[in-house]
Amino acid sequence: MYINELEFSNRLNKETGGISMFGIIFVISLFIILLLYLNKFSLAKKTSIFLLFLFAFLMSFGKNLGRDYGTYLYNYEINYYSMFFSLKELLWSFLFIVFKTFKIDFFFLMFFIKITTVYFYYLGLKNLKLNDISMTIAILLYIFVPAITFLNIVRQGLALSIYFYAYSFIRKLDLKKFVLWSLISFNIHFSILYIFLVTSGLYFFKGYKKKLEFKYLFYLLCFVFCGIIALILINSVYDISFFNQLFNNYTTVFNDNLSIKNLFSPIVIGNALINMVLILKEYTRKNEFEDYQLFSFIGVLLNCISLVSYIFDRIGILFSFYNPYMVSQIITNEHYFEIKENKYITFFILLFYCLVFFLNVFVYKESNSLIYEFYF
DSSP states (O other): OOOOHHHHHHTTOOOOOOHHHHHHHHHHHHHHHHHHHTTOHHHHHHHHHHHHHHHHHHHTTEESOSTTHHHHHHHHHTSGGGGGGOOSSHHHHHHHHHHHHTTOOHHHHHHHHHHHHHHHHHHHHHHTTOOHHHHHHHHHHHHHTHHHHTTTOHHHHHHHHHHHHHHHHHTTTOHHHHHHHHHHHHTTOTTHHHHHHHHHHHHHTGGGGGTOOHHHHHHHHHHHHHHHHHHHHHHHHSOTHHHHHHTTTOTTSSOSOOOHHHHTOHHHHHHHHHHHHHHHHHHHHHSSOOHHHHHHHHHHHHHHHTTTOHHHHHHHHHHHTTHHHHHHTTOOSTTGGGSHHHHHHHHHHHHHHHHHHHIIIIISTTTTTOOOEEOO
């Protein structure tokens, strides 16, 4: 008797424990923050690298984790032969085919993907020559925010990490390696094309960054907030179907829970403010924008717009992925913490994103589709 994909996925919809797994990550993260506070920078860096791979290792034991897990498992166990004829995202299909050909359990496929994901993120940071403090912060913030998202979207997470490694080469003006690794990431998840085009555009027209002023970014952010508020107010008069009818009844375009409360939640507002303050701080110091700052800003905009539709979120994470790196760049050197104000600002940011991690994992897990079921 054959079962369809929906039935196969529904069998996996059980919520059990596993919170203790994230508890381990959370406690070690707090320990690393303490090491930074005590100026143990080298030890903090080594511990954060260990935590990065430990995180991937522990999360590899998760099953039924996120919306896409059932689809991956269905394709691997049942719909496997169709991947032979898939011309889209060839490397992803090839990965499935190789593991299936050698009859390797699906668990080891997910283990390989998650370890590879964090490995390429680490290679990107290493290639960018970060100091000990910056490396530690970039890893911590990656674990606190993007990595949790990529538990839901394993394929896009892998592609983005590889693309981040590619990005580290364009920062060195090594275009050949940038294009090579970009092509590899395209063939895992095609959405990488969006960030590739933006990155290439900023590279070839980098003179325009000097003409761009911070106030324009601020005005644009305010415009987006006002536009979403207008949609919410309109929705209070017309129900959600009014919007969907404008898009030929494509019911997944707009979310059903449009609310001002969600738009002005502490996480959305806090993230937007932190990004804007850091961008302004760096802009004031250099009198121009860096590409990763503009990526983070685009990520903030799309994060706000994703309240209206999840579609924007899938594009937004391509850009918000750069937030950890952007925040880490405020640490210009290892004497940065000698100024108390700098130290307090940095730890405020770390604790804010630590709170975001706590809320996403321990409080809002169901709304984020993080259903925890581990093999042990």
